[in-house]
Amino acid sequence: MKHSLDILPLQSWIDTGDKPLIIAGPCSAETEEQVVSTAHLLANTGKVNVLRAGIWKPRTRPGEFEGIGSVGLQWLKRAKEETGLLTATEVATAKHVEEALAAGIDILWVGARSTANPFTVQEIADALKGVDVPVLVKNPVNPDLSLWIGALERINGAGIKKLGAIHRGFSSFEKTAFRNEPMWDIAIQLKTIAPELPIINDPSHICGNRELIPYITQKAMDMDMQGLIIESHIDPSVAWTDAKQQVTPAALADLLDNLSIRHAASNNPAFDDKLAELRQQIDKLDDQIIKQIGDRMKIAEKIGEYKRDNHVTILQVSRWDEIVQKRVQLARALNLSEDFTVKYLELLHNESIRKQNEVMNTKVNAEV
Known part of the structure; x- marks a missing residue:
């Protein structure tokens, strides 16, 4: 905004x-x-x-x-x-x-x-x-x-x-x-x-x-x-x-x-063309990431339904610890910082919990 x-x-x-x-x-x-x-x-x-x-x-x-x-x-x-x-x-x-x-x-x-x-x-x-x-x-x-x-x-x-x-x-x-x-x-x-x-x-x-x-x-x-x-x-x-x-x-x-002053824009057409090409690659990857996150949340909803039907709580601490440990190891191998990886996983986890909570409460409300 x-x-x-x-x-x-x-x-x-x-x-x-x-x-x-x-x-x-x-x-x-x-x-x-x-x-x-x-x-x-x-x-x-x-x-x-x-x-x-x-x-x-x-x-x-x-x-x-x-x-x-x-x-x-x-x-x-x-x-x-x-x-x-x-x-x-x-x-x-x-x-x-x-x-x-x-x-x-x-x-x-x-x-x-x-x-x-x-x-x-x-x-x-x-x-x-x-x-x-x-x-x-x-x-x-x-x-x-x-x-x-x-x-x-x-x-x-x-x-x-x-x-x-x-x-x-x-x-x-x-x-x-x-x-x-x-x-x-x-x-x-x-x-x-x-x-x-x-x-x-x-x-x-x-x-x-x-x-x-x-x-x-x-x-x-x-x-x-x-x-x-x-x-x-x-x-x-x-x-x-x-x-x-x-x-x-x-x-x-x-x-x-000793300060290097850089500019927000370039007057070099070749630079601008190459930058536009790289940004298109970023846009394509971002679209793929968002789609995959959407697919992930659909699976989270199914997990929520399964937990609801079997009277299991949403939060599974041991599972969360396992996710963080494995993904941080992978992130290190890909030269991603641990701080970024943990914050990213926390965002995904919080949205997943919200989705599962929606599913479980929807069932309860429907029965009332």
Whole structure:
């Protein structure tokens, strides 16, 4: 299902040519010297479009550094005057919006914690009515696509047409190498249902450490995201917040130099013809797979009838374990990941149970 957002394309409100939008700067504005010096180093790379810095920092626990406050807006203003970089900061209340706009901040973003609360998003949206300013909306902390879309719709409903999303990953109970799991499938779903919406990747918050950032930035570009927002500090070792995930301006420049930028479409007719041929093969296989799944479900219905007539429960745990074990072995031999195989089998199993449950309940209802 497509969502209709009344928005302007990214290039109409910030011209990056044929390159991705690059937003960079410290996690937190700490001192005027830190902000301005970092801005100059970033501007000197010739690769950064927008200077970012956290002015108000929503923290998980009280007592942690919660941002320098409104005075930091003047530091961003000075940095813009001296470097020509546009500026961006996070807003979480109507007062933040008013102060940021009064200071001439060019781009606002709504943080993950705020996106998770429709009341907060609506307060921000109400403060934005009648204003012509770009707004980026981060995904909520938890993997909830509807909540993300809802926040975008609220901001768009306030008349904001320069609208984009920030993919910063999602919280997960599983311990992995990432601070926040990328869960690329959710970002892909958003891109599919709102194809006109620019999506900016936030590798800093996904990774939680600078070593993984090059991998995620390249992945984001390969996923056709329109830009990056990366935390960069003049000296990350002494940063007041998120020191491990920030990079120096020089390291950022090196990272961007080594980034392979690919395009969503090709101007090469030979390439297009070959791609069309391969896609036809995929379409044919997909049709066959869907038909075979349909045939599988017909057999599942027959199994349901047989279980019903013999008073046997639907769920057979030992049979499910056997299916998973055998199919995972086959998948490994075919170079398919175990994670994909198990998820695929779970989907088939759940649909099979639903079909069998329908058959068994249909018989019972008919007898009543």
